[in-house]
Amino acid sequence: MIGGSIGLAARKAGWEVVGVDAPDVLEKATELGAVNRPSTLKEVRGADLVVLAAPISKVAALISDLTPTDALVTDVASAKNAIVLEAEERSLRFVGGHPMAGSQLAGVANAKPDLFHGARYFLTTTHKTNPDDYREVAGFVRELGAVPTAVDPEKHDLLMAALSHLPHLMAAALLKVASDISPEALSFAGPSFRDLTRVGASNPGLWSDILAENAPALGEALAHFAGAMAQLGSEIKDRRAIENRFLAAREAYDALGGILVEKSGExxxxxxxxxxxxxxxxxxxxxxxxxxxxxxxxxxxxxxxxxxxxxxxxxxxxxxxxxxxxxxxxxxxxxxx
CATH class of the missing domain: 3.30.2130.10 (VC0802-like)
Structure with missing residues (x-):
């Protein structure tokens, strides 16, 4: 879905897009206009820009298959550090990418050309990143309608561990706790519980790959979370302490609405x-x-x-x-x- 959406948006911006995938996927992508035509891995080695829009567990192998190439390469995986290291070890012209946009619906049939409009799009920078390569990928991201944001790969993975990957584990844990307490507990669940656990319905195979790829950063986030829960457990009978925790949480939540501010346009x-x-x-x-x-x-x-x-x-x-x-x-x- 991400790859198809990139193809649709890139073609709309005037790019010629060729695709490498399974024959049935390429047939559908061509029919929908996400690619101009099918291609081969050998041919794309000579492309201006290669976007690896594959499951996270497949990206390292694709990097290996692409080598050697003079093409500028980027990806869309939601964990970055290991992939960036792999690309740099192979001396690829590489700028890692992660669009903060998506859908619960998978597959090219669900691709949308406006998926990235206004979305933050992380691009990795390291001491080996060529400024001209970064500029080129950032320009492409803007053509998709997204907002490129430079980030260190390790910091990116810690951010995603806290903001995305940990909540998925929390949802799974909450659902298990409720089921363990009573087999019929979930039939009584209200809107709050459903909101907290919505991501528990995500694709199990996809998310097991994502969490495994980001295991080091996720382990650090889990340690912080375990410490926070232990602290709350020790304060549970202290009404003032718990009230202060909720006040701090509300202030943090209220600040979410003020993060994106209107720009001047100049x-x-x-x-x-x-x-x-x-x-x-x-x-x-x-x-x-x-x-x-x-x-x-x-x-x-x-x-x-x-x-x-x-x-x-x-x-x-x-x-x-x-x-x-x-x-x-x-x-x-x-x-x-």
Whole structure:
């Protein structure tokens, strides 16, 4: 479904899209207009951009099958660190991707060209990421209608463990607890319980693969969650302590609605003098992404072999925050335009 939606959106933006998949899937994708035509793995090695829209457990094998290639490669898997390491070990031009959009419905028949409109789309950056490659993938993501956000692969996996993967485990655990307490308990479940456990109906095979791929980060999130539950258990008879916990939870929940703020629509460039050293591009882009500042465009302006300027195009409403963040992190920054 994700791959088909990317194909539909990319074709709408003017790309020629070829597909590699099982014959019946390609027949349906061609019929729906998600691809111009079927292709082969050998042919796509010469593509401008290769999108690996496969189940997470298959991505590493696809990276191996693609090698060697000069094509720029990205993926859509919801765990990033292991995949990024695999791509870098094989010296691929790789920018890992994860669109924060989807559906409970699988398969190309459920693809939608507007699936990514307004959605956050994580793109990984490391000390090996080429700025031009990042810029190209970010531009493609914008053509899909999504908002590219730079992130370190390890941080991405911790975020997904807490925000997505842990809730799936919690849903499974809550359903088991209720069933263990009474075989008929679920027949009495109300809206609150159903809301909390809705993701328990997700595809078991898909989610077992996702959780296994993100096991290190998920283990860390589980440890935090177990500690929080133990703390609540020790406070259960302390009404004031429990009330304070719920007050803090309500404040955190209320803040969810204020995370996405309206932008001004006017753009400015922020020039950042940097040394030509590995990792500096990832440091800057990750700093922006982790603080909710979207990079609309970027390029590198070279002055000599030792120094350069990384120029970010930002919404003018973000320029002040960006400059302050950069200065606190030891970077000089000049707002232009």
């Amino acid at each position: 753009n400015v460039d922020v020039a950042i003098p940097v040394e030509n050293r590995p990792g500096v591009f990832a440091e800057v882009t990750t700093l922006m992404g982790s603080n909710g500042i979207n990079i609309l465009d970027l390029y590198v302006r070279h002055s000599n072999t030792e120094r350069a300027a990384l120029v970010l195009t930002l919404d003018s409403g973000d320029s002040g925050s960006a400059r302050e963040l950069l200065q606190r992190s030891g970077f000089a920054a000049e707002v232009q335009g």
